[in-house]
Amino acid sequence: MTAETGFVPTVFSLPSESAYSWVWAVSAGLVAIFVLYLTQGIARRRFAYAHGCQAPPRYAHRDPILGLDSLRDSMQARKSDRYFRREQQLHQAYGNTFMSLLLGSWMVNTIEPKNLEVLFSTKFADYEVGFRRRNAFAPLFGKSIFQSDGTRWQTLRSQLQLCFSRVQTSQLGLLESHCQRLLAALPSDNQKFDLALFLHRFAADVSTDFLFGESINSLENPQNLDGGALKAFADTHSTCELRWLLGSMSWIWPQRTFMKNVRLTHRFIQRYVDAALEREVTPPGKASDQQNEQRILFIDQLRQRTQDPIALRDELTTLYFAGTDAPAALLINLFFVFSKRPDVWDRVRSEVQSLGGKAPDLQQLKGLRYVQDCIRECLRLYPPQPSNSRVAVRDTVLPTGGGPDGGSPVLVPKGMMVHLSVYALHHRKDLWGEDADEFRPERWSYEKQTWKYIPFLGGPRNCVGMDFGLNEVAYAVVRMAQNFQTITSVDPDEWVEGSSIALESKNGVKVVMCRDA
Numbered sequence: 001m002t003a004e005t006g007f008v009p010t011v012f013s014l015p016s017e018s019a020y021s022w023v024w025a026v027s028a029g030l031v032a033i034f035v036l037y038l039t040q041g042i043a044r045r046r047f048a049y050a051h052g053c054q055a056p057p058r059y060a061h062r063d064p065i066l067g068l069d070s071l072r073d074s075m076q077a078r079k080s081d082r083y084f085r086r087e088q089q090l091h092q093a094y095g096n097t098f099m100s101l102l103l104g105s106w107m108v109n110t111i112e113p114k115n116l117e118v119l120f121s122t123k124f125a126d127y128e129v130g131f132r133r134r135n136a137f138a139p140l141f142g143k144s145i146f147q148s149d150g151t152r153w154q155t156l157r158s159q160l161q162l163c164f165s166r167v168q169t170s171q172l173g174l175l176e177s178h179c180q181r182l183l184a185a186l187p188s189d190n191q192k193f194d195l196a197l198f199l200h201r202f203a204a205d206v207s208t209d210f211l212f213g214e215s216i217n218s219l220e221n222p223q224n225l226d227g228g229a230l231k232a233f234a235d236t237h238s239t240c241e242l243r244w245l246l247g248s249m250s251w252i253w254p255q256r257t258f259m260k261n262v263r264l265t266h267r268f269i270q271r272y273v274d275a276a277l278e279r280e281v282t283p284p285g286k287a288s289d290q291q292n293e294q295r296i297l298f299i300d301q302l303r304q305r306t307q308d309p310i311a312l313r314d315e316l317t318t319l320y321f322a323g324t325d326a327p328a329a330l331l332i333n334l335f336f337v338f339s340k341r342p343d344v345w346d347r348v349r350s351e352v353q354s355l356g357g358k359a360p361d362l363q364q365l366k367g368l369r370y371v372q373d374c375i376r377e378c379l380r381l382y383p384p385q386p387s388n389s390r391v392a393v394r395d396t397v398l399p400t401g402g403g404p405d406g407g408s409p410v411l412v413p414k415g416m417m418v419h420l421s422v423y424a425l426h427h428r429k430d431l432w433g434e435d436a437d438e439f440r441p442e443r444w445s446y447e448k449q450t451w452k453y454i455p456f457l458g459g460p461r462n463c464v465g466m467d468f469g470l471n472e473v474a475y476a477v478v479r480m481a482q483n484f485q486t487i488t489s490v491d492p493d494e495w496v497e498g499s500s501i502a503l504e505s506k507n508g509v510k511v512v513m514c515r516d517a
């Protein structure tokens with residue numbers, strides 16, 4: 001200490017005892033983390049060795065830390081309507097399984113049917129939907145089935161399956177009434193218009209009727225879909241996608257408009273939930289004969305399984321999301337093809353002639369082989385959900401894709417994401433033949449639905465609304481074919497990839513249609 005100032009510079013002062021113990025604690029912590037990291041690394045190497053794992057090819061990143069180059073390229077591809085085409089090209093360049101960086105985290109990209117079977121079925125328990133999905137959709141869907149895993153997901157899944165099976169019988173009547181509205185709403189013959197707008201409205205009318213017991217009837221009042229809460233809902237989708245991409249950094253994206261749209265959506269759905277909670281509903285199995293004749297509502301079935309208004313709202317928001325855009329996209333893509341291929345439309349029409357103009361029952365619908373093959377083929381060429389992903393919950397292995405020949409197993413460490421491009425899988429020429437990019441429903445006379453074809457995914461977590469969605473689309477095709485002699489495209493371009501959440505024709509379905517004489 002200097003006599004004049006009584007000041008000792010801190011750099012020369014001796015640390016106190018408590019400072020020593022703090023330094024020790026931090027050092028010990030760091031050493032512990034390092035040892036843990038090392039032992040985990042060794043255990044992982046042993047695990048990989050024991051399973052014969054080898055590394056798959058790696059994307060040649062220009063930014064090897066965060067992989068921002070590939071993010072930028074994929075966003076540019078999105079802007080120029082070739083996002084899924086780019087995914088397909090990447091697989092063509094790097095193979096059916098390769099690794100790439102997403103904002104600093106390595107992920108496996110695979111379109112190997114063997115791997116997909118393991119991912120979604122045989123090692124289902126090794127994966128979950130993961131933080132990205134939970135975080136991206138939480139404001140909108142809460143803790144609904146779409147973001148849940150483990151026992152919560154199992155409970156919600158069996159509840160929904162029960163609801164679907166209880167309301168099955170009333171589906172066709174509902175579809176018939178909305179098909180009649182669609183037929184009445186379509187413009188008169190020889191007028192140019194975009195059929196996609198009407199198909200979107202049809203899908204929204206069907207799903208609100210099916211889920212809430214009350215249709216928004218947008219075919220009669222387009223504003224019910226194009227304005228207000230459902231417009232707000234549609235506007236949330238692109239932010240959800242961005243939130244997914246940003247992962248734990250999603251907070252950097254402005255939330256105000258997004259949250260306003262979320263609140264509007266919730267208020268809209270809450271109205272149906274409140275009405276359902278106030279209704280007297282007879283428990284399953286106790287309905288009188290008279291009540292049995294009444295339509296069984298999906299929302300009432302769900303309400304019998306939970307009375308929590310928030311849980312009901314979140315589940316119904318999710319169901320509306322999952323159950324509207326995908327069938328609409330399928331219908332739009334299918335009618336795009338019909339409008340370009342008069343030969344296909346003629347065959348559809350000649351097949352439905354067997355019904356003699358009458359509405360089909362379920363058995364007749366399923367028995368229309370060519371119609372069903374057209375739908376299958378459209379789902380192959382333009383899968384409404386064109387990509388998907390899962391995250392490993394423990395160190396696990398995919399059976400193929402590693403090593404120089406791509407035939408060795410691949411290690412997927414806990415926390416790593418596995419991404420799959422359904423679009424690229426469905427366009428693989430080695431699996432589907434040289435005509436993989438062509439619409440050829442005839443291929444379904446010999447093709448089987450294996451893991452190379454997964455428009456609804458597969459395994460325990462496949463689409464729970466698959467049957468309803470397929471019936472909806474087939475029914476609409478039949479009723480249109482019974483009424484329209486020709487559907488002619490007035491769009492000179494080929495099908496262009498759109499950028500909405502479900503994969504659909506960007507330019508809609510610009511047509512001129514002629515009714516039967």
Ligand code: HEM
Nearest residue numbers: 145322323326327330384385455456457461463464465469
């Ligand atoms: C043609 C139409 C449809 C297609 C192509 C389709 C496709 C899919 C796919 C690929 C999944 C898996 C998503 C994932 O886990 O990552 C899925 C899940 C789901 N779909 Fe569909 N879907 C369609 C129609 C519907 C309909 C009409 C509904 C309901 C009314 C529905 C409700 C659901 C639900 C609730 C899930 C989540 C299932 C779970 O996590 O266990 N879908 N769908």
